Structures are given as structure tokens and as C-alpha cells.
Amino acid sequence: MARYMLIMRSTPEAEAAMAEAEVDFNQIIEEMGRFNEELIKAGVMLAGEGLTGPEEGFVVDFNADPPAVTDGPYTEAKELFNGFWILDVSSKEEAKQWAQKVPLGKGVKLEVRRVSESTEFPMDNPWIKKEIQWRADLAEKIAAQARADADRLA
Structure with a gap:
């Protein structure tokens, strides 16, 4: 994909x-x-x-x-x-x-x-590793906000 x-x-x-x-x-x-x-x-x-x-x-x-x-x-x-x-x-x-x-x-x-996908960059680069973690943290934050919004609408 x-x-x-x-x-x-x-x-x-x-x-x-x-x-x-x-x-x-x-x-x-x-x-x-x-x-x-x-x-x-x-x-x-x-x-x-x-x-x-x-x-x-x-x-x-x-x-x-x-x-x-x-x-x-x-x-x-x-x-x-x-x-x-x-x-x-x-x-x-x-x-x-x-x-x-x-x-x-x-x-x-x-x-x-x-x-661009993170896999297109050198995976041994510490900033690429941090970027991957930042994206995971952001996805978790967005999911928590969506759950809170859904609870408010329920």
C-alpha cells in the first residue's frame, strides 16, 4: 500500500x-x-x-x-x-x-x-527511529481523543 x-x-x-x-x-x-x-x-x-x-x-x-x-x-x-x-x-x-x-x-x-514512507530512509538513523516512535505516540493520542469524543456523543 x-x-x-x-x-x-x-x-x-x-x-x-x-x-x-x-x-x-x-x-x-x-x-x-x-x-x-x-x-x-x-x-x-x-x-x-x-x-x-x-x-x-x-x-x-x-x-x-x-x-x-x-x-x-x-x-x-x-x-x-x-x-x-x-x-x-x-x-x-x-x-x-x-x-x-x-x-x-x-x-x-x-x-x-x-x-514518503519511513522505510525509504536509513533505518539506523536515530532521528528516523524517533520519528517512528513519535508517529506511534501521536496515533495513540488521536485514538484516545476519538474515544473521548465518541463517549461525549453517546
Whole structure:
């Protein structure tokens, strides 16, 4: 199995098309929800999140020392990173098939990239060993939070 990240990028054209079409936000949530449910039922979705608007973000520019921080929105950006999915699929071809099913409109692009696996790095490196342990600890923390959330909903 291989992990792929599907990165949703919106353009000004996409924003204009949505405004012109007067698409109900609840409809968007429903379409994304159905797609996410399909991913979950297929057993391929590891993560997926939408992001807040650029006005809540910032950019760190490492061309300066110390790095310069600029608050959003980013007027120079032609495309904005609006959300992502991480899928665990059998092949690049399967990642393509899922990517083509994402319910996105005109002007939106989806960049798909394979996520590096820890096994691709030297396993005798102490930082790789620490990374593996950090991931195990994080998975345990996320599972505990999900159990607590489920208990609150019950």
C-alpha cells in the first residue's frame, strides 16, 4: 500500500464560479461528506481536512534572517491550498481514480503527491527511529481523543 496526499487548490476563477452559481454551502458539505464516506467505506481514507481562509493564516519567508512572518491574505497567491485528503491505496493508478471522483468545480485543481514512507530512509538513523516512535505516540493520542469524543456523543 502507498499513501497519497490529494491537495485541493482553489483559484480566483473557482471562487467567482461558485459565487455566480450561488451554490449552497450545505450542498458542498453534503457532496464532500458523501465522497468522504465512500473513501472510508473503501478503507482508503487516513485523513482529510478543510482549511480556514487565508486571512487566518500566515507565511514564513526563510529568505530573511530571522525568517519574516507575513499575515494572510496573500495577494500574490494565484491558487490557495484549501484542504487535503491522505489516502492509503494500492497504487498510483488507484490514487488517480479516487482523485478524479472528488466533487470539485471549475477552476479548482487537485495536486496528488505520494507521501514518503519511513522505510525509504536509513533505518539506523536515530532521528528516523524517533520519528517512528513519535508517529506511534501521536496515533495513540488521536485514538484516545476519538474515544473521548465518541463517549461525549453517546
